[in-house]
Amino acid sequence: AQSVTQLGSHVSVSEGALVLLRCNYSSSVPPYLFWYVQYPNQGLQLLLKYTTGATLVKGINGFEAEFKKSETSFHLTKPSAHMSDAAEYFCAVKGSNYKLTFGKGTLLTVNP
């Protein structure tokens, strides 16, 4: 079985500030981890993914995430928030097969 917990359903930051969205997972096998972004009334867009290899993963739009096995975490960060980053972000985990399990999402608000 696998699960994802996103800490904080709503995160608010100022433009130019650090963005940190938290994700913890559980998986009985080595996980594959994904972050998706969703803008209002749109589908999900893949930001980045961890499969194997380097634990620091860089994605689109300046986002990156670090896989920490000891902490079962895969937090998403961006050094400087932009107004266009305002959206909902979903962390997701796969174990050994097709099944993609999503967290409940974190809504990011960016204040001018």
Add this chain to the structure above:
Amino acid sequence: DGGITQSPKYLFRKEGQNVTLSCEQNLNHDAMYWYRQDPGQGLRLIYYSQIVNDFQKGDIAEGYSVSREKKESFPLTVTSAQKNPTAFYLCASSIGTEARQPQHFGDGTRLSIL
């Protein structure tokens, strides 16, 4: 450009009516999926298909049906048995069902009850 097309973008259902949501992909992906999204609930898997003429139930299949007659198409029917159909429905596809393969999503269909 390759991608996933969902139609219509908005759909309204009357009581006792079946409605069908369209999902077409030109990515040449073998696997396709349907998810339901409710506010604050994340995404929940309704059905998935690994190859043509084969599909499997996901976590919340009751009240829904699918078909996979063509590789590029995976329509979802919301039947009258689904008592709470109001939600945002997302179709996705992936090259295969191996764990490392990411899923790519369409822009969704929002279904409401009249």
